Every structure is written in C-alpha cells, then in structure tokens.
Amino acid sequence: MTTTSSAVKNSSNNFLPPGLVSNLQEVLLKRKGADDPDPQSQSSSAAKPPTVNDESVEPSSSSASNSGRVDDQPDSDTSKPVILVTNGDGIESPGLTHLVQALVCLGRYNVHVCAPQSDKSASGHSLTMRETISVSLAEIDGATAYEVSGTPADCVSLALSGALFSWTKPLLVISGINRGSSCGHHMLYSGVVAGAREALISGVPSLSISLNWKKDQSQDNDFKDAVTACMPVLEAAFGDIEKGVFPRDCSFHIEVPTSPLANKGFKLAKQSLWRSTLNWQAVSSNRHPSSGRFMSNQQILGMQLAQLSRDASAAGAARRLGTQKKNVEVVESVGVAGKSDSNRTLRYFRLEFLDKDQGGEDEDLDFRALENGFIAITPVFPQSQVESETQVAASDWVSRALKVGQ
Incomplete structure (x- = not known):
C-alpha cells in the first residue's frame, strides 16, 4: 500500500x-x-x-x-x-x-x-x-x-x-x-x-x-x-x-x-456514466440464494410473518413477500383483494446486474x-x-415546446 x-x-x-x-x-x-x-x-x-x-x-x-x-x-x-x-x-x-x-x-x-x-x-x-x-x-x-x-x-x-x-x-x-x-x-x-x-x-x-x-x-x-x-x-x-x-x-x-x-x-x-445492464430472468420460485446473507433463518421467518400480518389483502401479501425476497416481483394480478382466484398465475423474476462499460x-x-x-x-x-451545454440545450427545447403548444 x-x-x-x-x-x-x-x-x-x-x-x-x-x-x-x-x-x-x-x-x-x-x-x-x-x-x-x-x-x-x-x-x-x-x-x-x-x-x-x-x-x-x-x-x-x-x-x-x-x-x-x-x-x-x-x-x-x-x-x-x-x-x-x-x-x-x-x-x-x-x-x-x-x-x-x-x-x-x-x-x-x-x-x-x-x-x-x-x-x-x-x-x-x-x-x-x-x-x-x-x-x-x-x-x-x-x-x-x-x-x-x-x-x-x-x-x-x-x-x-x-x-x-x-x-x-x-x-x-x-x-x-x-x-x-x-x-x-x-x-x-x-x-x-x-x-x-x-x-x-x-x-x-x-x-x-x-x-x-x-x-x-x-x-x-x-x-x-x-x-x-x-x-x-x-x-x-x-x-x-x-x-x-x-x-x-x-x-x-x-x-x-x-x-x-x-x-x-x-x-x-x-x-x-458507467452502468450495468439490468437483466431479468424468469425463475421457478420466489427463493433467492442471497436473501438471508446477513440474517438467520429465524430472523427471516420473523420478518416474513410480521410483514404478512400488516397486509390485509392477498394481493398486498404477495407483493410484499416478494419484496422481502431480494429482486423478486409478482408481475401478474392475484385477483380482487380478499377474494380467492383459482385461475390466478404467479410468475417470478430475478434481477441480475451485468457489467456494461459506458464510462x-x-x-x-x-x-x-x-x-x-x-x-x-x-x-x-x-x-x-448540469453542464452548461446541457442547460442551454434544455432551455432551447423548453422554449420551442412552449411555442408549439401555444
């Protein structure tokens, strides 16, 4: 060093x-x-x-x-x-x-x-x-x-x-x-x-x-x-x-x-301007390998139960449980709140960051x-x-847009 x-x-x-x-x-x-x-x-x-x-x-x-x-x-x-x-x-x-x-x-x-x-x-x-x-x-x-x-x-x-x-x-x-x-x-x-x-x-x-x-x-x-x-x-x-x-x-x-x-x-x-490509992958369940990296199984279960108790509807419960599992989202409707829907479909997706050099x-x-x-x-x-050139370009666009709208 x-x-x-x-x-x-x-x-x-x-x-x-x-x-x-x-x-x-x-x-x-x-x-x-x-x-x-x-x-x-x-x-x-x-x-x-x-x-x-x-x-x-x-x-x-x-x-x-x-x-x-x-x-x-x-x-x-x-x-x-x-x-x-x-x-x-x-x-x-x-x-x-x-x-x-x-x-x-x-x-x-x-x-x-x-x-x-x-x-x-x-x-x-x-x-x-x-x-x-x-x-x-x-x-x-x-x-x-x-x-x-x-x-x-x-x-x-x-x-x-x-x-x-x-x-x-x-x-x-x-x-x-x-x-x-x-x-x-x-x-x-x-x-x-x-x-x-x-x-x-x-x-x-x-x-x-x-x-x-x-x-x-x-x-x-x-x-x-x-x-x-x-x-x-x-x-x-x-x-x-x-x-x-x-x-x-x-x-x-x-x-x-x-x-x-x-x-x-x-x-x-x-x-x-370096960034990653956001890569969404369909997965078979809402389990995530890193979801408990710094938590014990008991802590994870306690958090899930506490979160579920705050949700009054099946839709809210599904969304929030998905949030607890890192980078997983329910993307289809689970039916009307409080009502069962035998035809509902849950699909799971996991987000990964892929390196992309744009810097x-x-x-x-x-x-x-x-x-x-x-x-x-x-x-x-x-x-x-904001760079001065960007500020000028933005000001020019707003001026043109307002004139078109009049």
Missing part, C-alpha cells in the same frame, strides 16, 4: 481541497514513520493514528428535551464528539463491523450506529412513508447501536431527528463499508451512498465507502484492510471538520480497490481510477450538476 504524501494526486485538473490535502499528507507522513527506518516500529506507527486535541471540539448538539426518543446507553461519554455509522448491507455485515471497531479503537469519539437490520444495498434514497419501522438495540462492542427495519436513508434521518439519540448533529456520518462498487450510475441505486447523501441534505458532513468486491477473489477480511486503507482520509476529514474547513456542499464517496492494501494511493475522481476513457473517472488500483474519492452533490 502506498503511504507517502505523493499518493495524494494533486494537479490542476485533479485535486482535492487544499485543506484536506494538507491534512491527508500530514496523516500519511505520520503513518509512514519517516523518522524511524525500522520496519517493525514503522508498522507500529501506522497502527496508531495521530492524536487530535479533543478539548477544542464542541460536544454534539443535544436534544434531550425530546420526550419521545429512545434513551442512549448509559456508558456514553458526552464530552466526546459523535460519529454516526450506517450502511446498506445490513448491521451484521463485516464492512460495518470492521469500520466500527477501528473507530472505537481511536478512543476519541462516541461511535453510534443506526443501520438496517437486513440488506438494503440497492434501495437507493427511498424512505418508508406508509409503514411503521421497528428499532431495537444491537450489540456492537464499544458503540451504541440500533438496528432498523427501514432503509439507510431512514436510518440516518431517524438518527438525526432527535427521536432516537440525545443528539441531532454528529461530527461526521460514515456510510459503509459496502460490498461492491457504487461507481457511475450505480450511485443512483446505492443505499450506502444514499445514507451519506441524507446526512448531507440535513447539513451534516458525510462520507460513504465501498469495496470493489469480486465474487471468487474477495474475502471478508478484505473489509478490515479497506478500513486501514481509508483511515488516512477519515483522519483528514475528522481534522478538517474540527477546524471548520471541511467542504459543506458535497459528500465524498470512497471506492476501495479489490486488493485494498495494494492500492496506488488516493485519487480525486469524477462520476462516470469513457478518461483516467480520472471513478471506475477507471478504481480499475487502475487507486482509492477513488468522488464528490457527491445533493443535486445534479
């Missing part, structure tokens, strides 16, 4: 904010242990992150007067800033587990977790509007953690509302680490990116992290290496937020290459940087960044 300051790509066409670069270079130099040539002590230095003066950090804002909130666990140290962690893969995923462990080991922050109880990795920025979500305590050493039956955006919105925790504005929201890339158009589908985006919309600094997981090559321990590889960026973000110089108008999505510790350094990237040849695009072995850092904006 590249650990020198030269790993931070910084040119006229490809640069990180100057303050973030300075902070990142400082962290990398300290981790390198330049003053100690001994490899063993160098490794020890890399394992111990640089300290930050906690006395200069104001405690996260409180909302203790909210009588409807769930009380925090009593061992929280309110003198430390709060870091909120969520993800898209579910609270039991190894990416979240290793990230939280590393943050807890820093010893400088209160680590709080509010994450989906099951895999919501392709849920986009959806919110639960017409159903009640459930929240329960989860056991994660050193952290105050809750698992939520909703989406990543639900989790962050709930956590920032003051109804669940005694604070409403953490120092930083970190979403991840997700299993699989979220480059290009996948950011639109990504639950892990949506978790960070929801924080940004609420005015809270945020980062999201994905690992470029490859089915027959990657292992769960790669998430631990991904945390190690990303820690200089996290440290730089902590420092800049505490100084008040972290960018306010965007979040950052961090893509970690398949072999995290063999990365070539950090590179600012641009969101590409271009620019080396600064997110997926190109990732393929080339860099840790790609892509700014994420709360609204679409």
Whole structure:
C-alpha cells in the first residue's frame, strides 16, 4: 500500500481541497514513520493514528428535551464528539463491523450506529412513508447501536431527528463499508451512498465507502484492510471538520480497490456514466440464494410473518413477500383483494446486474481510477450538476415546446 504524501494526486485538473490535502499528507507522513527506518516500529506507527486535541471540539448538539426518543446507553461519554455509522448491507455485515471497531479503537469519539437490520444495498434514497419501522438495540462492542427495519436513508434521518439519540448533529456520518462498487450510475441505486447523501441534505458532513468486491477473489477480511486503507482520509476529514474547513456542499464517496492494501494511493475522481445492464430472468420460485446473507433463518421467518400480518389483502401479501425476497416481483394480478382466484398465475423474476462499460476513457473517472488500483474519492452533490451545454440545450427545447403548444 502506498503511504507517502505523493499518493495524494494533486494537479490542476485533479485535486482535492487544499485543506484536506494538507491534512491527508500530514496523516500519511505520520503513518509512514519517516523518522524511524525500522520496519517493525514503522508498522507500529501506522497502527496508531495521530492524536487530535479533543478539548477544542464542541460536544454534539443535544436534544434531550425530546420526550419521545429512545434513551442512549448509559456508558456514553458526552464530552466526546459523535460519529454516526450506517450502511446498506445490513448491521451484521463485516464492512460495518470492521469500520466500527477501528473507530472505537481511536478512543476519541462516541461511535453510534443506526443501520438496517437486513440488506438494503440497492434501495437507493427511498424512505418508508406508509409503514411503521421497528428499532431495537444491537450489540456492537464499544458503540451504541440500533438496528432498523427501514432503509439507510431512514436510518440516518431517524438518527438525526432527535427521536432516537440525545443528539441531532454528529461530527461526521460514515456510510459503509459496502460490498461492491457504487461507481457511475450505480450511485443512483446505492443505499450506502444514499445514507451519506441524507446526512448531507440535513447539513451534516458525510462520507460513504465501498469495496470493489469480486465474487471468487474477495474475502471478508478484505473489509478490515479497506478500513486501514481509508483511515488516512477519515483522519483528514475528522481534522478538517474540527477546524471548520471541511467542504459543506458535497459528500465524498470512497471506492476501495479489490486488493485494498495494494492500492496506488488516493485519487480525486469524477462520476462516470458507467452502468450495468439490468437483466431479468424468469425463475421457478420466489427463493433467492442471497436473501438471508446477513440474517438467520429465524430472523427471516420473523420478518416474513410480521410483514404478512400488516397486509390485509392477498394481493398486498404477495407483493410484499416478494419484496422481502431480494429482486423478486409478482408481475401478474392475484385477483380482487380478499377474494380467492383459482385461475390466478404467479410468475417470478430475478434481477441480475451485468457489467456494461459506458464510462469513457478518461483516467480520472471513478471506475477507471478504481480499475487502475487507486482509492477513488468522488464528490457527491445533493443535486445534479448540469453542464452548461446541457442547460442551454434544455432551455432551447423548453422554449420551442412552449411555442408549439401555444
């Protein structure tokens, strides 16, 4: 893994904010242990992150007067800033587990977790509007953690509302680490990116992290290496937020290459047009091989029964049970609600993502940087960044359309 300051790509066409670069270079130099040539002590230095003066950090804002909130666990140290962690893969995923462990080991922050109880990795920025979500305590050493039956955006919105925790504005929201890339158009589908985006919309600094997981090559321990590889960026973000110089108008999505510790350094990237082909396949049943990846059989059964109990009709029950089984949809009518239909037909389809390269040849695009072995850092904006030519073309079309309609 590249650990020198030269790993931070910084040119006229490809640069990180100057303050973030300075902070990142400082962290990398300290981790390198330049003053100690001994490899063993160098490794020890890399394992111990640089300290930050906690006395200069104001405690996260409180909302203790909210009588409807769930009380925090009593061992929280309110003198430390709060870091909120969520993800898209579910609270039991190894990416979240290793990230939280590393943050807890820093010893400088209160680590709080509010994450989906099951895999919501392709849920986009959806919110639960017409159903009640459930929240329960989860056991994660050193952290105050809750698992939520909703989406990543639900989790962050709930956590920032003051109804669940005694604070409403953490120092930083970190979403991840997700299993699989979220480059290009996948950011639109990504639950892990949506978790960070929801924080940004609420005015809270945020980062999201994905690992470029490859089915027959990657292992769960790669998430631990991904945390190690990303820690200089996290440290730089902590420092800049505490100084008040972290960018306010965007979040950052961090893509970690398949072999995290063999990365070539950090590179600012641009969101590409890379996308996958959505491939729907007819299947014989509604069973999905990955539906219980992070859940026990008992949890899956409990979720199905709870979901079914909320459905008053046969049609609603069929649709919602299909939703619980990832990427499966009932596509034909099941008859009039509440009435049996002996002639009804249920057909099942499963969605698969097939790689399709439409991203271009620019080396600064997110997926190109990732393929080339860099840790790609892509700014994420709360609204679409429309190019001037596109804006002009859109304005011209609207003008012509309105004239035709008159």
